[in-house]
Amino acid sequence: MYLTKEEEKILNGEYGWGLAKAMQVIVSVGDSLNSEKLIGITHAHISGVSYGNIGEPGKKLIKQFSDEGIKFSVKTTVNPIGYDTLDYDAIPFTKIDRNYIKGQEEVLRSLQKMGADLTLSCTPYYLPMVNEIKIGSSVAWGESNAVVYGNSVLGIKTNREGGPISLMAAIVGKIYYYGLHIEENRIPEIKYKVNKPENYEINEVRASIIGEIISKIHNNDKPPYLYEKLRNETTVKEFSASIGAAGNLAMVVIKGITPIKFNEKEINETITIDFNDIKKREDELKPNDKPDLIYFGCPHTSKYEIEKIAKYLKKVDNLKTQIVITSSRNEMSKIDKDVLNILKSKNVKLIGDTCLIVSPFGYHGLNVVTNSYKAYFYLSKKGINVSLISLDDLEEVLRL
Template sequence: MYLTKEEEKIYNGEYGEVLEMAMNLLVSLGDIYGAERLIDISSAQVSGVSYKTIGEEGLNFLRDISKDDVKVSVPTTLNPAGMDLSRYEELNFPRNFVKKQLDIIKCFKKMGVEIGCTCTPYLSGNIPIYGDHIAWAESSAVSYANSVIGARTNREGGPSALASALIGKTPLYGYHLDENRMPSYTVEVEAELEDISDYGILGSLVGRIVKDEVPYFVFKNGISGDKYSKLKALGASLAASGSVALYHVEGITPECRMNKIDIDITERITVTKEDLEEEYHRLNTTEEKPDLICIGCPHCSLEEIKEVVDFIVKNNIRRTGFKCDLWVCTSIHIKVIADRMGYTEVIERAGGKVVCDTCMVVAPIEEMGYKNIATNSGKAATYLPNFCGSNVIYGSTSEVLKKGL
């Protein structure tokens, strides 16, 4: 790789051991993937935040690199932690877990990382513009940034995203290059999709087929309503069941609107109503009643929270209405607005909780006694059985809420 004189100084350790480590990691990645040079990034988003996912080894790594008082050099946000950072006692998170999680957050805070702890940074201020080069790690956020916004990022690991945050650069390879952003599959969706959960089913099905390739979607019936939340759900599920970091939607995503996409040489897939029904049954792994209903994976937008509120109001649900726990997971940024709108009060009067900073996948729910989880998230339905040992009850927002009555 070509390095500037300043980059060579960092690589050779002239600015300290931590930055040397970070630069060596980025150069090693560049060498592996054939990058010619490093490029500047406008922001970073770091994963590997929950103690459940990184454990003691990850915590010790963060302690080591944060002790030298180095700071991130670009705006940097964090992925969800393993608990609500404010209400962990009320929600009965295990005490030892709480201590370790707070230590992790302390390390990131010392490095100047924003402690927003959300998988939807684009709803909370970390908003790249079209064509920006960024270094993001959360799979659903990578998908949204590449596809819906038209920024450019590879699917970074937690360490590489943190290294990019410290240096302010990333290797020029993969989805940073035009030629790697072309689709290899055209997906013709004949089925009519309505709820967010339908897009999760679609993503689950297509992700398993295309794996880490780039699909181009043609929706025969269009996308109605809150299309951004629906595309968020689609991308999250694609990334979970496959490893899709970029997709295109005809007439909607920016590179399609700018006529930069050629689909003549793509392989074609047709998705019917019957295909989605089969995938729906595959995602449902139990007929038991839920122990926990969890909405918000990725974190809820304000519109998704309002959908829960509308259900509660329409059905006149009181505090004793739900027969299980209800978490509506979102970022602290969105929760503040939900508080002001009165949405939080409605949900919590009905016995639910608006939970910040975490979700059912990275929280230690298996230690907290939750086994049967109802969700409207295709991503969560994919991850819960393996990550948490959970049984899954999958459906639309209203369907899973009804399961708790």
């Protein structure tokens, strides 16, 4: 790999242990990928900051950087942790160990000391600072849904980086020139169309199932091209999350959404997905029993989604099922008092800083209904019975 003189100085330790260590990691991984050089990044989003994921080894590494006085070289945001920092006991069916909290707080102190913005959200694309990132800019993002959304919707460039890599990239402000940072690698070669009736609407659950199908059958190095209109922001977000959860794709070119220029005539293969296959999977994932808990917020809900949930709940006189919504503090700060009062009157748990899949939440045999394929994918692995409904079908589920 070619390194500039400045990069060589960093690697050789002329600017201290911390920068050298971070550069060594970035260069080693870049070399293994046959990357020709390093490129600058404008933003980093660090995943894997939950103490439940990184434990003592991760905590000690981050603290070591912090104690050395290392600062992040670019604007840096971080993923959710395992609990709400304002209410440790906010998540139903979950008890947070106080030693867990102690370990997590030390991780957060270290990250903040290094200059991170403790956003504690998996939706960095909703943050005002992200609007400052220009289309075509390279970033180093962890968090699979954010990576897919960033590439596919915002037109920024990032590979699917793990937590340690995004941490190191944030320190040195550089990443290896590889994969989706290279423009030609972002041009699709395979188109995916859905064979469906004219009045068949693709809601967020159906879009997620399409994402699952594409993730399983796409075998091309270039991103797939989805030749379908996704109806709203929730649908786009949940589609991105399903693509990231079900497979290892980091980008989908979405018709009418992805800011990229290419010649459609050069697409050499078209794969048709039959709506009956989507319907079959949708039926498999539908709830049959009354849920113990209804969950929205994986990825974190937007202000718009929270308002929509409140609108449906306003019509319900006697809500007997616990509803949990996880969101970022940024989005929660935008919510009107009237909406908050509706949620409070229905005993809805509006929780920040965390989500159910990175928290210790999990009771074997618990029945959870959600509109998130990603939540279904990960919570099912904990032995939880998870079923899927669109946010628009909330009233129907409440009648179970």
